[in-house]
Amino acid sequence: AQTVTQSQPEMSVQEAETVTLSCTYDTSESDYYLFWYKQPPSRQMILVIRQEAYKQQNATENRFSVNFQKAAKSFSLKISDSQLGDAAMYFCAYRSLYGGATNKLIFGTGTLLAVQP
């Protein structure tokens, strides 16, 4: 079974600085998706970025980028130029590439990010 581990329960960053959130996962599959979701105080789950395991290029979305190391099974999120609105719980998630019973998202325990003004 696949597992996702986020070893940083809480992180803090100064406004305008850069912060990296860590995520590791375990799987025997070769093809899969990885995601970072943001959950602000409103509790809404918002997709931040996704990475297909078969793509070597790291995904980027504006100030958000990932460092995907497939061999190490590591998937970290870098937030550049941090803004107050980035304060939230961040979840790393895994999903198998293929259909059927493996469509579910498997989440880590989350990292609570505080942004200091």
Place this chain on the structure above:
Amino acid sequence: DSGVTQTPKHLITATGQRVTLRCSPRSGDLSVYWYQQSLDQGLQFLIQYYNGEERAKGNILERFSAQQFPDLHSELNLSSLELGDSALYFCASSVVQGNEQFFGPGTRLTVL
């Protein structure tokens, strides 16, 4: 706004009761997923429906059941409620199986 709607937003009930949570997926989405977020268990997958049929089950208790109707909306039924069922219940939808999942705002269930 993801386009996924869930009602009610909040639900307070007593132990032993039964409740129904409702989810309307985004227009055109055929797949519906239910997730539970609790302090004890974190975010975990409960069940998935695709075009009216159950496709996958996760850590869903026997006291819980779900269905997806012909108009594609879904309901999650929770019965014989216990204190530990207090959680945030999310519905997510996707166009087809395997595509990106969009989450609704969740239903906050409090069992007293």
